[in-house]
Amino acid sequence: MTDWITTPVDARVLRGALDVEATEHGVLPHRLPARARRQFPDGYLAMVEAQPSGVRVAFRTGATAVELDVLPTKTVYPGAPATPEGLYDLVVDGRLTGRTTVTGGNVRTVDMTTGSMETTPGPPGTARFSGLPAGAKDVEIWLPHRETVELIALRTDAPVEPLPDRGRRVWLHHGSSISHGSNAAGPTEIWPAVAAARGGVELVNLGLGGNALLDPFVARALRDTPADLISIKIGINLVNTDLMRLRAFVPAVHGFLDTIREGRPEVPLLVVSPILCPIQEDTPGPLAPDFSGRQLSFRALGDPAERVLGKLTLNVIREELARITAQRAAEDPNLHYLDGRTLYGEADFAELPLPDALHPDTAAHRRIGERFAEHAFHAQGAFAADND
Incomplete structure (x- = not known):
């Protein structure tokens, strides 16, 4: 016994x-x-x-x-x-x-x-x-x-x-259900865990399924949490909830970044745009579950023509995030941008399609995590050891 x-x-x-x-x-x-x-x-x-x-x-x-x-x-x-x-x-x-x-x-x-x-x-x-x-x-x-x-x-x-202090840097990440781990088989197989293991860092994962929505209280949590590295993956939830228009999105992103910088003015901060998701690349939300097939999938209910009215699509989000980060980086050299399609793009979708048209499977999570580590933690990356 x-x-x-x-x-x-x-x-x-x-x-x-x-x-x-x-x-x-x-x-x-x-x-x-x-x-x-x-x-x-x-x-x-x-x-x-x-x-x-x-x-x-x-x-x-x-x-x-x-x-x-x-x-x-x-x-x-x-x-x-x-x-x-x-x-x-x-x-x-x-x-x-x-x-x-x-x-x-x-x-x-x-x-x-x-x-x-x-x-x-x-x-x-x-x-x-x-x-x-x-x-x-x-x-x-x-x-x-x-x-x-x-x-x-x-x-x-x-x-x-x-556990004793292992001297590892703390990586604080915020994102959507993909960062939360939807469709990954196990907790060490979600892409942030894969990337953290590759980068040799301690992960604090604020991936919140359906809720990467530029909420001020999340920005304050990022601001107030001790961290050596911060990343935010923004976009898909704003589109599939049809939460705001372009007029609100731009100042909301600035406000979110401003709040983080109030408490972490010099920490490397990486802004990541959405990975490829064909159903919402140029079609606004809202998104709805589709039970018509053999398995659950999702479909976008918006009209691509509504983009001119300020409705958000993934391509609109990427254009604006690239512009905003480039503008701010002139005065914030520790602010960086990564196009999410670098992590999962058209070739990846052809090889590892999204099972429900929205979330990657375990194999795609692994690929996203490995690529994030390659881009963020390499010698010239946003999270290189000599950058912080």
């Missing part, structure tokens, strides 16, 4: 979360701070910011067996294919060495047409890993990127201590 040692799950053993909330069962990691959460009434945003994309339980230990008790909340979408079970990825000394799922948990049903939600309670479960190598090692358990996870207890067969 294993002699278990229980370690409290708190901020000391959590990486990638901006806040930790005490709950009835344990603790809930948040990717937006409490002040920001008080400033939005949207239930969907509340759901996605609490989904721990990029968040991991991290510690140093000599343990060969680890258990993590959790209460997941799994999301289902009526009319859409079943969402795969969330994966818990075990990374030991930087290498993925194990992967498991957790049964049970709450079930949140989301109507994609109306946005209404209903939650059915369920029991906690346990993520178990055994056969870890003997001796002291750095262990990370990456939490499912598409499930809310309340953390109840961490058990090991040897003592645990927080």
Whole structure:
């Protein structure tokens, strides 16, 4: 029988979360701070910011067996294919060495047409890993990127201590559902995690599905979070929600960047435009789910002719972001721009099409992450070690 040692799950053993909330069962990691959460009434945003994309339980230990008790909340979408079970990825000394799922948990049903939600309670479960190598090692358990996870207890067969400072730079990233990890199989396979591993940096991922909308409270979170590197990937959500017109978009981008620069005036800041998405390159939103085929897909409802009225398309977004960053870079040499089609463009779409016409699959996530690392972290890149 294993002699278990229980370690409290708190901020000391959590990486990638901006806040930790005490709950009835344990603790809930948040990717937006409490002040920001008080400033939005949207239930969907509340759901996605609490989904721990990029968040991991991290510690140093000599343990060969680890258990993590959790209460997941799994999301289902009526009319859409079943969402795969969330994966818990075990990374030991930087290498993925194990992967498991957790049964049970709450079930949140989301109507994609109306946005209404209903939650059915369920029991906690346990993520178990055994056969870890003997001796002291750095262990990370990456939490499912598409499930809310309340953390109840961490058990090991040897003592645990927080990870020491490894001297890595902190990369703070904000983006849409693609940055959140939609359609990637596991939490270490979302493109920001792939890029972070390649770049040797500590990831804080503020990819918020459906909610990269230039919200001021997100800009303030980016401003107030200690980071050595910052990137923002802007565009697709503004188009597919049909949230604003060109007149509002331009000053909103300036205001978002101004806010970040209030607290991080000299940190390398990389603005990334949307990857290729044919259904919205020249067609405005809004976007709607399409259940007519064998699998869920999306279609744009706007009219390309409405571009002259100020409606946004991906090409309009890219043109304006390139212009805005070039204008500001004259006085801000640490501001950089990357066309998202460099990460995923027409040739990539032909080889690795978007399964639902909107989100990349696991293989495309890997490609996007690798290319981001090649562009951002190379010797002349925005995030080169000698640039910050």
